[in-house]
Amino acid sequence: MRVLVTGAAGSIGRVVTVGLRDRGHDVVGLDRVPSPDGSDFPWHTADCADADAVADVFDAELAQHRLDAVVHLAGHPDEQSLPESLTSHTVTAAALLDAMVTHDVTRFVYASSNHAVGRTPRAGLPDGVLGIDTRPRPDSFYGVAKVATEALMSLYADRYGLDVVALRIGSFLPEPQSVRGLSTWLSHDDGVRMVEAALTTPAPGYAVLYGVSANTRGWWDLAPGHALGYEPLDDAEAWADRVPRGDDDAAEAAYVGGPFALEPMFRPALDRS
Ligand code: 15L
Numbered sequence: 608m609r610v611l612v613t614g615a616a617g618s619i620g621r622v623v624t625v626g627l628r629d630r631g632h633d634v635v636g637l638d639r640v641p642s643p644d645g646s647d648f649p650w651h652t653a654d655c656a657d658a659d660a661v662a663d664v665f666d667a668e669l670a671q672h673r674l675d676a677v678v679h680l681a682g683h684p685d686e687q688s689l690p691e692s693l694t695s696h697t698v699t700a701a702a703l704l705d706a707m708v709t710h711d712v713t714r715f716v717y718a719s720s721n722h723a724v725g726r727t728p729r730a731g732l733p734d735g736v737l738g739i740d741t742r743p744r745p746d747s748f749y750g751v752a753k754v755a756t757e758a759l760m761s762l763y764a765d766r767y768g769l770d771v772v773a774l775r776i777g778s779f780l781p782e783p784q785s786v787r788g789l790s791t792w793l794s795h796d797d798g799v800r801m802v803e804a805a806l807t808t809p810a811p812g813y814a815v816l817y818g819v820s821a822n823t824r825g826w827w828d829l830a831p832g833h834a835l836g837y838e839p840l841d842d843a844e845a846w847a848d849r850v851p852r853g854d855d856d857a858a859e860a861a862y863v864g865g866p867f868a869l870e871p872m873f874r875p876a877l878d879r880s
Pocket of ligand 1: 683684685719720721722776777778779791864865
């Protein structure tokens with residue numbers, strides 16, 4: 608496949624672009640920053656929140672090549688104000704989805720987040736596991752923007768027939784770094800497996816999965832991922848003896864969003880000054 612990867616210079620993007628190329632896909636990078644030294648694949652430097660700039664990228668690419676899919680990884684990874692979060696996550700997705708409709712690019716894979724449901728208490732989860740048929744329950748403005756983007760994807764799937772897959776990613780790191788991470792870790796290799804499954808699963812329509820490895824202590828349902836062909840192979844348990852214990856471990860386990868669900872919020876939502 609020929610795939611446009613946004614946020615290609617970011618922590619997930621660097622791993623996914625290499626991984627997809629290793630698996631035989633052609634990758635085009637898109638980021639606000641120039642391509643990292645040494646990268647040798649096509650690259651566009653533009654802000655995905657700028658719909659004109661995104662349209663220009665699609666015009667330039669589609670004039671010369673086909674494009675099969677977009678993997679949208681760009682976005683600020685932490686909490687910001689509500690307008691900033693919506694711009695970083697939802698406005699960028701809208702610009703890409705509009706360009707896809709214009710150019711008949713039909714597959715959209717999105718780095719959503721566990722924080723779309725992060726304020727869900729873990730106590731009382733059936734079998735200790737949270738499924739995808741649950742209420743949107745963000746833990747932050749970051750989570751609100753992820754929920755809004757998932758809703759936008761649903762709209763474009765229903766209205767324009769796009770195939771869209773929201774990856775509710777846990778903790779994407781080379782190795783788990785905390786007790787919470789023993790439940791929420793997504794290994795780099797599993798992350799690439801997950802993105803490739805979302806790109807190639809036949810006709811998903813609108814689909815959501817939890818982007819985590821096969822962690823013994825996992826608290827998100829892996830079945831939606833299995834249904835899309837995502838078979839994680841790694842397990843954070845291999846690090847169980849090594850991750851540092853912290854004073855906040857018990858508190859961080861209260862909600863599936865961990866620290867995001869506990870941190871003080873930016874309020875008011877809108878700056879009135
Ligand atoms: C996310 O979605 C964040 O982007 C990242 O910074 C981590 O907090 C991660 O979730 C997590 O929950 O560990």
